[in-house]
Amino acid sequence: MRIRKGKGNTMKQPMKKYFSAALCLFALSTMLFASACSNTGGADSGGDGAVDVVMWGWGEEWGFAFEAYMEAEAPDVNFEYVAVDGDEYVQKLQAAVSAGTRLPDIAALEMDSRGQLMSLGIFENLESPPYGLDRSEIMDFLIPLCTNSEGQVVGVETQPAPGGLAYRRELAKEYLGTDDPSELESKLQTWDDFIALGKEVKEKSGGKVYMFASIDEAAFILTSQNSQPFVTEDGKSNLTAALKGGFETTKEMYDAGIVDVLGDQTPAWNASLSGGEHIFYACPTWYPFYVIEPNDPEGIGQWGIISPPGGGYNMGGTLFGIPSEAGTEASRLEAWKFIKWLTLSEAGAEWIRDNWDSASSYKPIYSDPGFFEGQVNPYFEMNLPEAFLRISQDVTTRPITKYDTIVVDELMPQGYRDIEAGKSVDEIMAGLEKSFKEQAGDLKG
Amino acid sequence: MKEKSARNIIITPATNSRKPRRGNKPGKRNRYAIFFLAPYIAGVLVFWILPILFTFAISFTKWDGFNAMQFIGIENYKHLFLEDGRFFKSLFNTVVIMGLSIPVTLVLALIFAYILSGKALYAKRFLQLGVFLPYIMTPVAVGIIFALLFDQHYGFVNRILMYLHIIQSPLPWLGNEWLARITLAIALIWMYCGYQMILLMSGMSMISEDVYDAARIDGANTRQVFFRITLPLLKGVLVFVVITSLIGGFQLFDEPLLLFNSSLSGKFPIGGPDNAALTMSLFFYNESYTNFNFGYGAAISYMMFVVIALISFVSMKIMDRGDRL
Structure with missing residues (x-):
């Protein structure tokens, strides 16, 4: 009896195993099928016709x-x-x-x-x-x-996101003689004016007060005012035409000692917004809410916005x-x-x-000139959209290309660091052109 | 003849004596083995072999991950070797950073392990924990800490060095090609010293006290015990530490990425100043997931594989030879 029972078991055991395995496979495939169904395309409507x-x-x-x-x-x-x-x-x-x-x-x-x-x-x-x-x-x-x-x-x-220059009013009044936006704009018509005034500020403050907190801001504004594309229509690098002029002016500012060396958007840079040692900051439309006010919560009414020398630019x-x-x-x-x-x-x-x-x-x-009428921002105590709309009138922008990430995220920061390292602009541009060709393999020259 | 026949007598029964045992018939056994191994083999095929083959296939294409692949033959490899200086630079950087960090880490770990294994040492556990702690720290935190410490203008390191009159003006630790590599190497030494120390300590604990006792009875001093007993008997662990450090070095990714791209370091290219800290993994990542050149990224990863395999093979051969000597 025992043997027969045993024999019977040995006959049934594999069947049970195969049955369990088949069941597992079935469960697995059902789950996979169900998950596949839930991922295909998604529902077009919520079932209510919407x-x-x-x-x-x-x-x-x-x-x-x-x-x-x-x-x-x-x-x-x-x-x-x-x-x-x-x-x-x-x-x-x-x-x-x-x-x-x-x-x-x-x-x-x-x-x-x-x-x-x-x-x-x-x-x-x-x-x-x-x-x-x-x-x-x-x-x-x-x-x-x-x-x-x-x-x-x-x-x-x-x-x-047209950009202007935000400035601290009390510093502008003390070192530039006025905090009135139109007077400041007339004083700062060109970047040469900006550099000359910056040198005066440096002298007056004993080198304690700077025009910009970081080289990145100055260089970004200057290079963005140039609408030359990074790449020509026939697929060749146009980097020198697009960046060189901006880098030259930035280097001039840096060498004149009117730009501080804070890392852009680092905690030190953020703290500088309430520190009272830097007069100007780049300022596109989103900066007042996401950058200036959170970093200088006490600065109600302390900030003004003007169009930079050379006109507006786009940032973000x-x-x-x-x-x-x-x-x-x-x-x-x-x-x-x-x-x-x-x-x-x-x-x-x-x-x-x-x-x-x-x-x-x-x-x-x-x-409609009255579209923004009465729109006064309580922190800035001014009509921000109107100010930016005015700045946006002379903004020119360069065409968007697939190479923008390489140029803006990789090459331009390298250029800024090279300026800080004291390299000549020709040297910097030669390095950037070489890197550009390495990174953008499909450039035609 | 005699010898030959004797040999035959020994061999023949040995091969013929293998009788199939009950329940162990080769066919049946294979069926079960295949059945139970199937999920694992399927997993390896789907998640390991197929991606490896797929990566190899796409290394011959131009593919952005959005549009259809375009077969371009060996163009990716040609660009990698002949036109893109970043490949050799990343290889050079990786080797240099490894060269700066691995020997120092190993020596320090050995010293710490030897000292902190001492039985009579006061606060031994606390000191062991102190050395090991950086290893369990997330690379994000390490990146932030080192970016703060080595900041040119506000960093603690420059302030200390200037206070001690070792330097006259602040050094651009993160902004200069060689200083950036040194900073990265210091961060790696700090991070991995504790881990290697633990491995070496476990190796030391395996050495029998009898050997030390015998050496001391024979009149060996501490230096002799260390160099003649501890170090040779630690060879197995040392080989493991060196090989894993070499492989880990070629996979170096988080630390340079976070050191030069944290919110504290300011803006740098992904590989630091002049790509001084662009390691091979970082180069691969940047091409694949920032520039969306999956084909080119695949070619980089294959070259990484070749380099890692080659160096692992060579280093194992060297150590193996040392063992035989």
Whole structure:
């Protein structure tokens, strides 16, 4: 009996094992299938007939803007805001494209990485149907920043970032003789004037007070005032034409001892904003809220903003684009309706003015001189959007290219450090040109 | 003949005597082995072999990760060797930084291990912990600490050196090519000395006390005990420490990235001033995940593999030869 039972067991044991293994395999494949299903494309609608619109962003204020749009226009959409770290944005987008998972209907393209992204051909041409963007409605200086190498407008700036110079009023009064913005602008018409006045400040203060806190700011402003592209249309390096002049003036300032040596945006630099030893700082539209006020909370009414010698420049900014493979045609269209409302409509311009204390990309609205009337910022005790709008009138911008990340993040900082190290500008440019050709392998010369 | 037949007698039964045992039939055993190993083999295939082959395949393409791959033959390798000076520079940097840090770390770790293994030492555990502590510190914190310490204008190191009149003006520790490499090497020595000390201490604890007792009875002094007993018997651990340090050195990534790209260091290119701290891993990362040249990044990673394999092989051969001597 025992033996037979045993024999019976030996017959059944493998069957049980195979059955368990088969069950495990079935469970595993069901799980894989289920997870695959949940990732393919995402739902087009929430089941209530409304279209799902997905936005990826790193600033929750964009989500608030969409909520405001829904309140104002009552579109039939389900909105989903996905917070993505700004530093990992491009990687996440790339991973989603490779894996074929749902892309956002509204993608945010930050200035540093937008050149790379725009060159990939993954964004909708907003001038073509069904979008029908009219580029004449966009402020002129923003058009090169929204246009890819094929001349297509693939996004619209959410908050234009023309830059001026912020200055500490008490230092300007003490060392430059006035804190009135128009008087200061007339004193500082050229960078030569700036350097000459800087030398006087240095002398008066015994070398304690500087015109700029870091070399990076001075060089960035000076090189950004030049709209020469980094690369020519036939794919050759144009770095020297784009950067050399700016570096020469920066070096002149540095050698004159009117620029301090603080690392840009380091704690020492942040502390300098309330330290009272540096008169001027670069100041695009987002600096007052994200840089100046948080670092100098006691400085109410202590800051003024002027147009720099040589005119305004652009510093940063983020545009909204629509990936061609995102969601469905309906969701992309709904995304466009929101983008148009926020960036290219009177209602959006009013919302941006009232909520972000800033200007939108919508050019026609600025023909009304009273649009920003009464908009006084309590910290700066001045009308910021109006000041920046005035500065933006003479801003010129260079075309966006896929090489921008290499030039702005790798080569320009090397140039700044080389100036500090005392190298000549010719030497610096030779090094940068060499590095550029190494890093951008497809340059034609 | 006799010898030959004797040999036959020994060999023949040995090969023929292997009788299949119950439940151990080769076919059945293989089936079970394959069944139980299948998940692991599948894992290795999917997550290890396939990526290696895929990486090799894409090293012959131009691919940004968004659009379709474009086959370009050996162009990536040509650019790497003939046009892009950063490859050899990153190799040079990696070797120099390793050369500056590994021997010093090893010597210091050996000294600490020997001293802190002493039985009668006061506060031994506390001191061991003190030396080991930097190893468990996150590289982000290390990057921030060293960026602060070695800042040219506000750093503690320059202030101390100037106070002691060792230097007249502040040194650009993070802004000069060689000083940047030295700073990085100091950070690595500080971080990894404790880890190596623990490994060496465990090696020392394995050496029998009898050997030391015998040496002392024979009249050996402390120096002789260290060089004639401790060091030779630690060879196995030392080989392990050196090989893992070499491999780790070629994978050096976090420390240079964080030292020159933290919010405290100011703006530098990813590899520090003049790419002085651009290591091979950093170079690979920058090309693949910042510039989105996945094809080129794959070519870099393959060259990294060749270099690491070559150096590991050579160093193991050298140490193996030393063992035989």
